[in-house]
Amino acid sequence: MKVLPRRRGAVLLNSALGVALVGAAALAYTTLDGGTTKAAGKAQVRTATVAKGTVLATVSGTGTLASPTDAAQDFTTGGRLTAVKVAVGDTVTKGQVLATVDTTAVQQQVEAAQSALTTANANLTKAQAGVTTTTTQQIPGSAQPSGSAAGAGGSGGGERGAGGSSTPAPQTTTITTTKVDAAAVAQAQQQVATAQTSLANAQAALAGTTLTASVDGTVASVANKVGDTVGGGSGSGSTTTAKSTGSSGSTAPSGFIVLTNPTGMQVTANFSELDSLKLKKGEAATVTLNAQSDTKLNATVLSVSSLPAGSGGTGGAAAVQYAATLQITGDTAKLRTGLSATVSVVTGEADNALSLPTAALAGTGASRTATLVQPDGSTERVEVGVGVEGDTTVQVVSGLKEGDKVEIATTSGGSGFPNGSFPGLNGGQGGRGGAGTGVAGVGAAGGGAAGGGAGRGGTR
Incomplete structure (x- = not known):
């Protein structure tokens, strides 16, 4: 074809x-x-080797530093400032005079109260003395009727009767009576008590015109100057200390003069509700200053609040947080109130323990499984008992020995x-x-x- x-x-x-x-x-x-x-x-399959080391379990929170002895100093008696004896940065000791206000009006009140007390005491003395009255009364039987003498003389002969015609004078006595009015005494006593209270208040007001330091510390702020009028606080000393806000720390006190003291510095931090359940009094912690990440301070948990401090995150699914207060140990001289910090609390620790990376074990709880790699390359699935669950490693308590190799699951290419x-x-x-x-x-x-x-x- x-x-x-x-x-x-x-x-x-x-x-x-x-x-x-x-x-x-x-x-x-x-x-x-x-x-x-x-x-x-x-x-290639990755493996991990069972080795001895320290397994740490930690929880973290954020907060701010504050000293429990930080305090605002205010006058108990207000008035015009006549002297301010300290400036910002000065170091003061407890009892040191900080400032004074004019005493003229208060001094007059003291004098008036003293005068009122003197009068009240005099009235009480008079009421207690009562009213004295004097009366004269004849002594009963001190005089006889004249007829009885004549009758007696007649019995002895006519001549005696003629010579005894005179009547003897009656005898009298003076009676003094003192009457105390109980109601008047009670009223006078009440007046004295009132006058004493008024004087004590006036004297306290006079003492309140001088402001003294309630604690040792450094002057952080002075709100007024000489010639200004300042108000008076309520109560003796009129001292306000730092208070917890229930959020991520504490609010610094405010007042005429504020004293701060880094001694005894604490940090109040918020933790998630899950992490807060792991916190216990006395647990060790590390505090890292956010402004100085290389500065790490040791601390211990003092208390954990049972009331929520706020919510973390945004939206309706925000998690509840709880505040914990920790005591910082070591040198706190250079610390300042209000510094922000990150707190890491050790909630579990196992020293010199067999451990593996968490990724080398499958499952949850105290009993898990691992793929043991034998020396000849073969593998075997074994059960592993775990103790402390650390942040990246897990304590091995049974099922494996030191030096064993375990597969770490990976996604193959x-x-x-x-x-x-x-x-x-x-x-x-x-x-x-x-x-x-x-x-x-x-x-x-x-x-x-x-x-x-x-x-x-x-x-x-």
């Missing part, structure tokens, strides 16, 4: 195209397969496709033996033809 020139050219062209398609398919398959093999070769092969190459590895037939499926026929070709190639 003769082939026409035009038809012969078409056949040659189709043959060339077929060879090109076969070559391209083979190249694509080889490239994809080679890439998959390389990726698989790079995916691949070609980037779910099954590691190019879509449509369903023939996979089986088609490699009969590539000449299998790759014939790569073309207009699609993946189904390729699959058939791969199957045939695999049976060769």
Whole structure:
């Protein structure tokens, strides 16, 4: 049969195209397969070795520093400032005079109260003395009737009767009576008590015109100057100390003069509700100043509030937080009230303990599992008992010994496709033996033809 020139050219062209398609398919398959093999070769299993060390479990919170002896100093008696004896930065001692106000009006009140007390005491003395009255009374039987004397004389003879006609004078006595009015005494006593109270108040007001330091410290602020009028506080000493805000720290006191003292510095920090349940009094902690990250201070937990301090985050799902107060130990001389800090509290610790990275164990709770790698490379699934669950490591208490190697689960590499092969190459590895037939499926026929070709190639 003769082939026409035009038809012969078409056949040659189709043959060339077929060879090109076969070559391209083979190249694509080889490239994809080679890439998959390389990726698989790079995916190596990581292991961890059971070793001895310290396992630490910590929780963290943020807060601010404050001293419980920070205090605002205010007059108990207000008035015009006549002297301010300290300035910001001065160091003062307890009892030292800080400032004074005018005493003129208060001094007059003291004098008036003293005078009132003197009068009240005099009235009480008078009431207690009572009212005295004097009366004169005849003593009974001190005088006899005149007839009885004559009769007596007659019995003795006529002459005696004539000479005894005189009558003796009656005898009298003076009686003094003092009457004390109980109601008047009680009223006078009440007046004295009132006058004494008034005098004590006036004297306290006079003492309150001099402001003295209630604690040792450094003057942090002075709100007024000489000539200004300042108000008086309520109560003796009128001292206001730093108070917890229930949020991330404490609020500094405010007043006419504020004294700060780094001695006994504390930090109040907020913790998440889950972490707060792990906190206990006496637990050790580390305080890191946010402004000086290289400064780390030791501290211990003093107390944990049972009332929520606020919520962290935003939105309706914000977590509740609880405040804990910690006592800073060591040198606090250079610390200042209000410095922000991050607090890390050790809630669990195991020293010289067998440990593994947390990622090397599967499961939760006190009993977990691990893949033990034997010296010959074989693996075995074993149960592992755990103790302290640290931040990155876990204490091993049973199931493994020091030096054992355990697999750490990783995500293996691949070609980037779910099954590691190019879509449509369903023939996979089986088609490699009969590539000449299998790759014939790569073309207009699609993946189904390729699959058939791969199957045939695999049976060769």
